[in-house]
Amino acid sequence: MSNPLPTFDDVARAATRIKGHAHHTPVLRSSTIDQRLGAQIFFKAENLQRIGAFKFRGAFNALSRFSAEQRRSGVVAFSSGNHAQAIALSARMLNIPATIVMPEDAPAAKIAATRGYGAQVVLFDRYTQDREAIGKRLAQEQGLTLIPPFDHEDVIAGQGTAAMELFEDHGAFDRLFVCLGGGGLISGSALAAKALAPDCEVIGVEPLAGNDVQQSFYQGKIVSIPTPKTLADGAQTQAAGQITFPIIQRDVSQILAVTDQELVRCMRFFAERMKIVVEPTGCLGLAGALQMGEALKGQRIGVIISGGNIDLPKFAELLSR
Amino acid sequence: MSNPLPTFDDVARAATRIKGHAHHTPVLRSSTIDQRLGAQIFFKAENLQRIGAFKFRGAFNALSRFSAEQRRSGVVAFSSGNHAQAIALSARMLNIPATIVMPEDAPAAKIAATRGYGAQVVLFDRYTQDREAIGKRLAQEQGLTLIPPFDHEDVIAGQGTAAMELFEDHGAFDRLFVCLGGGGLISGSALAAKALAPDCEVIGVEPLAGNDVQQSFYQGKIVSIPTPKTLADGAQTQAAGQITFPIIQRDVSQILAVTDQELVRCMRFFAERMKIVVEPTGCLGLAGALQMGEALKGQRIGVIISGGNIDLPKFAELLSR
Numbered sequence: 001m002s003n004p005l006p007t008f009d010d011v012a013r014a015a016t017r018i019k020g021h022a023h024h025t026p027v028l029r030s031s032t033i034d035q036r037l038g039a040q041i042f043f044k045a046e047n048l049q050r051i052g053a054f055k056f057r058g059a060f061n062a063l064s065r066f067s068a069e070q071r072r073s074g075v076v077a078f079s080s081g082n083h084a085q086a087i088a089l090s091a092r093m094l095n096i097p098a099t100i101v102m103p104e105d106a107p108a109a110k111i112a113a114t115r116g117y118g119a120q121v122v123l124f125d126r127y128t129q130d131r132e133a134i135g136k137r138l139a140q141e142q143g144l145t146l147i148p149p150f151d152h153e154d155v156i157a158g159q160g161t162a163a164m165e166l167f168e169d170h171g172a173f174d175r176l177f178v179c180l181g182g183g184g185l186i187s188g189s190a191l192a193a194k195a196l197a198p199d200c201e202v203i204g205v206e207p208l209a210g211n212d213v214q215q216s217f218y219q220g221k222i223v224s225i226p227t228p229k230t231l232a233d234g235a236q237t238q239a240a241g242q243i244t245f246p247i248i249q250r251d252v253s254q255i256l257a258v259t260d261q262e263l264v265r266c267m268r269f270f271a272e273r274m275k276i277v278v279e280p281t282g283c284l285g286l287a288g289a290l291q292m293g294e295a296l297k298g299q300r301i302g303v304i305i306s307g308g309n310i311d312l313p314k315f316a317e318l319l320s321r
Numbered sequence: 322m323s324n325p326l327p328t329f330d331d332v333a334r335a336a337t338r339i340k341g342h343a344h345h346t347p348v349l350r351s352s353t354i355d356q357r358l359g360a361q362i363f364f365k366a367e368n369l370q371r372i373g374a375f376k377f378r379g380a381f382n383a384l385s386r387f388s389a390e391q392r393r394s395g396v397v398a399f400s401s402g403n404h405a406q407a408i409a410l411s412a413r414m415l416n417i418p419a420t421i422v423m424p425e426d427a428p429a430a431k432i433a434a435t436r437g438y439g440a441q442v443v444l445f446d447r448y449t450q451d452r453e454a455i456g457k458r459l460a461q462e463q464g465l466t467l468i469p470p471f472d473h474e475d476v477i478a479g480q481g482t483a484a485m486e487l488f489e490d491h492g493a494f495d496r497l498f499v500c501l502g503g504g505g506l507i508s509g510s511a512l513a514a515k516a517l518a519p520d521c522e523v524i525g526v527e528p529l530a531g532n533d534v535q536q537s538f539y540q541g542k543i544v545s546i547p548t549p550k551t552l553a554d555g556a557q558t559q560a561a562g563q564i565t566f567p568i569i570q571r572d573v574s575q576i577l578a579v580t581d582q583e584l585v586r587c588m589r590f591f592a593e594r595m596k597i598v599v600e601p602t603g604c605l606g607l608a609g610a611l612q613m614g615e616a617l618k619g620q621r622i623g624v625i626i627s628g629g630n631i632d633l634p635k636f637a638e639l640l641s642r
Contacts, residue, residue: 026347026369268633271636275597276597308596317637320638
């Protein structure tokens with residue numbers, strides 16, 4: 001029997017827990033984009049969050065709820081990306097030992113950064129070993145608590161605080177565009193939207209090559225796909241979660257899919273006109289809004305920029321294309 | 322006989338005039354840089370200002386003070402950089418005709434952007450013609466009001482509002498690092514500092530190749546140099562102004578000079594760790610703080626990031642070095 005789904009109360013409690021620890025990130029505007037769309041666009045800049053992504057919110061919220069016993073034993077997470085850094089930094093701030101399971105071919109800079117936050121890194125071969133199994137074994141053998149990257153109620157509640165801040169700072173919107181991988185950010189955002197701006201349509205945006213949630217949404221059941229090839233490495237999930245999907249089904253209005261080329265165009269726009277570094281996954285929201293185009297005329301639109309973690313050589317290469 | 326120097330009252334009045342028109346820009350933090358310096362660093366992100374630089378503040382303030390007659394006739398400015406865009410956008414917002422004198426070999430994108438703001442662009446040959454003379458002739462013949470890029474009391478007062486916001490939002494600092502070209506930003510910042518945080522040392526930072534104000538400061542008179550070769554194109558001025566220099570002499574504690582290599586390192590740091598695009602000139606403040614290093618231990622430090630306007634190909638090239 002599964003637990004009840006998290007609610008807006010969980011998001012509000014998460015906001016209290018992370019206050020003073022996570023950044024209350026700024027909301028940025030661009031008159032260029034407003035003119036192009038004939039709308040008012042409010043960008044919630046989670047690339048300016050600690051560790052460069054919204055993931056810090058969920059990780060810190062989840063670790064804040066650990067019992068004394070859990071704190072002593074420690075946390076384990078498997079991730080090569082933003083979730084790993086988020087758990088590592090949150091654990092250090094809360095004085096909890098952290099073990100991160102990462103693929104041995106992850107960028108050296110990411111492994112070094114995770115170690116830099118004081119986490120123990122366990123490397124595995126992604127072609128012959130199963131990271132989830134390694135994580136679960138470590139959890140069992142050493143009594144560690146496993147925090148998955150998105151399908152966890154405290155993680156979802158924490159991620160919802162970004163949209164909550166956006167609504168509290170700028171009032172209601174007609175539509176909110178949110179990037180979509182495993183669904184942690186969008187399900188938390190939808191909980192916030194339904195409570196604070198019930199008429200706001202929440203729209204998820206996936207990479208076209210990895211539109212598993214779009215398929216799932218319209219088929220009414222979780223569809224699983226092979227790891228998609230896309231620049232949006234934060235949205236390379238194979239399937240939505242057992243907790244995130246029912247929330248998406250209930251509270252999200254529609255799901256769009258965009259090409260990598262559209263993401264690169266948005267990345268260039270963010271750098272050139274808004275002076276911010278946004279990773280491809282973080283461009284999904286704006287790419288979705290641009291795809292809707294005309295339909296947004298005269299509306300107030302929120303867009304969540306999920307993160308800005310991209311290796312500089314890759315970033316430079318994509319800007320030069 | 323010259324006019325009296327602008328005061329903090331002028332800065333405070335400018336703040337009222339630009340309110341709701343300029344962005345109240347966010348202040349960003351980085352735990353990485355705090356740890357490295359053993360200090361608390363507060364970055365005022367004027368790269369996230371309208372037109373991507375603090376220059377909008379001074380331009381809008383100056384144009385706001387035009388008489389009905391001046392508004393009808395229009396404004397003229399000579400600049401290939403941020404001041405041109407700032408005047409063009411402010412003029413459009415205030416419904417004032419604008420003429421911008423730009424070198425004919427300025428980047429096509431900048432000329433297009435200036436025209437995009439509705440300004441009339443007058444091109445000149447920078448090797449055979451004098452832009453200042455052209456600007457003055459246009460002013461005289463057509464009754465336009467000339468707004469120079471830094472040596473003007475309303476421009477200085479407007480630029481001071483960035484530091485004013487920083488002090489109002491985050492209290493006093495031990496030191497404030499400000500990039501330094503012609504001195505508009507630093508003289509306005511110094512007026513704000515002396516009024517709001519009298520114990521705060523204001524430190525100017527110039528490119529080493531163009532350290533005319535450093536020379537002037539220590540010689541006690543305005544030194545003029547040939548146009549310096551530096552990546553910091555916003556600080557390629559040949560001499561401080563008749564209004565900015567006396568304020569700098571009176572209210573600035575010291576002036577540092579940094580190499581282009583130090584600027585590029587800071588630019589990479591801003592992109593990689595703080596997820597923002599900063600132009601070389603905008604890196605001067607941080608480069609100066611890093612040069613002081615140990616001396617900042619335990620202090621509260623303000624750094625003004627002046628702007629983020631750099632062509633993407635150039636930016637990509639510098640990131641890849």
